[in-house]
Amino acid sequence: MRLEILNSGYRPGTKLLFAVIRLFSGQPLPDAAKLVFYRPDFYGTLAKKFTHEAMRGPSGWSVGDRELMAAYVSKVNDSAFCIGAHTATASQAYQDGAKVQAVLTDLESAPVEEPLRATLRMLGKLTAEGDVSADDMRQVLSAGVSPQQIEDALAVCVAFNTTDRLADAFGFEVLSPEGFEAGAKYLLRRGYR
Amino acid sequence: MAGEGKERAAYRALVDRVLTGEGTESAEQRARAFGNDGLAPPLDALIHKVANRPAQVTDADLAAAKASGLSEDQLFELVICAAIGQSTRLYEAGLAALAEATVSGEAG
Numbered sequence: 001m002r003l004e005i006l007n008s009g010y011r012p013g014t015k016l017l018f019a020v021i022r023l024f025s026g027q028p029l030p031d032a033a034k035l036v037f038y039r040p041d042f043y044g045t046l047a048k049k050f051t052h053e054a055m056r057g058p059s060g061w062s063v064g065d066r067e068l069m070a071a072y073v074s075k076v077n078d079s080a081f082c083i084g085a086h087t088a089t090a091s092q093a094y095q096d097g098a099k100v101q102a103v104l105t106d107l108e109s110a111p112v113e114e115p116l117r118a119t120l121r122m123l124g125k126l127t128a129e130g131d132v133s134a135d136d137m138r139q140v141l142s143a144g145v146s147p148q149q150i151e152d153a154l155a156v157c158v159a160f161n162t163t164d165r166l167a168d169a170f171g172f173e174v175l176s177p178e179g180f181e182a183g184a185k186y187l188l189r190r191g192y193r
Numbered sequence: 194m195a196g197e198g199k200e201r202a203a204y205r206a207l208v209d210r211v212l213t214g215e216g217t218e219s220a221e222q223r224a225r226a227f228g229n230d231g232l233a234p235p236l237d238a239l240i241h242k243v244a245n246r247p248a249q250v251t252d253a254d255l256a257a258a259k260a261s262g263l264s265e266d267q268l269f270e271l272v273i274c275a276a277i278g279q280s281t282r283l284y285e286a287g288l289a290a291l292a293e294a295t296v297s298g299e300a301g
Contacts, residue, residue, distance in 0.1 A: 002252055002255045003255070003265045003268060003269060004265060005265045005266065005269060006269070009265075038269070039266075039269070041210075041214075042210070042211065042214070042216065042269075042270060042273070043207075043210075043211060043273050046203070046206050046207040046210050047207055049203050049206075049207075050200065050203040050204050050206075050207050053199050053200050053203050054200050057199060057200065077247060077248065078248040079247065079248060080248075126283055126286065126287050127283065130282065130283065130286065131286045131290075132286060132287055132290045133290055134290050134293035134294040135294075136290060137290045137291045137293070137294035137295075138294045141294060141295075147291060147295050148198075150287075150291050151198065151200070151201075151288070151291065152200065154284060154287040154288060154291070155200040155201075155204070155284075157283065157284075157287070158204065158280045158281075158283060158284045158287075159280075161276075161279065161280040161283055162276045162277055162280040164247060165243050165244075165247040165272075165275070165276035165279065165280075166272065166273065166276050167247075168247040168248050168250050169239075169242075169243045169247055169250045169255075169272045169275075169276070170272065171250075171252070
């Protein structure tokens with residue numbers, strides 16, 4: 001990462017934890033996971049709580065849907081690490097990598113239900129343009145999405161607009177396909193806590 | 194706020210922490226990074242990119258900010274504030290549009 005403190009500025013106990021994780025998983029700890037261990041009182045502890053609530057808390061969206069939203073927002077932001085991480089996680093959650101790739105390639109022709117498509121379209125516009133209108137929201141509502149589902153989707157969008165920015169500014173290392181697959185398994189088993 | 198969900202409460206706690214909690218950088222400077230406004234060069238260029246074009250941040254942007262005298266811990270805090278600041282503007286815009294759409298839907 002571009003800040004040396006994020007590569008080597010961890011306490012001895014945390015460094016030991018990183019080594020143990022690497023030993024058991026066979027993969028280096030992703031930079032996204034390392035970041036939340038650096039001065040966790042400043043960012044990591046509360047960021048994990050919010051992200052876990054958005055991604056794994058009660059919601060009308062499935063875990064796969066929310067991971068797909070994370071991948072889609074990251075694609076709009078062109079954030080390589082997060083695209084890889086959440087494409088892998090959504091693909092494992094759905095057990096359908098082709099569907100995830102289709103959404104990331106062309107949302108309008110992808111084989112997804114209209115409520116999810118309309119929601120992704122709105123999240124993409126908000127991320128790319130920084131704003132959405134009441135008419136944009138009415139279109140999502142008329143596709144059959146509840147106001148609570150929209151609010152839940154906005155939380156996912158916000159969590160990954162933050163993570164995408166940190167990934168690109170701090171320079172998270174893009175993992176191998178095996179590394180992303182291992183990270184996806186962890187996120188589906190343990191969430192973001 | 195009555196009816197505020199757990200997601201919004203958790204987000205508010207995160208925003209409050211990075212803006213008003215203890216930090217290496219001053220709360221005033223963290224607020225400027227959060228708002229992407231009022232920062233001096235070369236930090237302003239880095240923070241503007243984090244907010245608006247994060248994929249274009251380069252090693253040179255961080256190096257220039259460090260060369261201006263900022264420590265890595267200050268940059269850690271300021272970049273996080275910039276990222277959360279932009280995300281907060283998106284959250285507020287989305288929630289405001291949703292509120293407008295649902296209020297007019299109920300009225301109509």
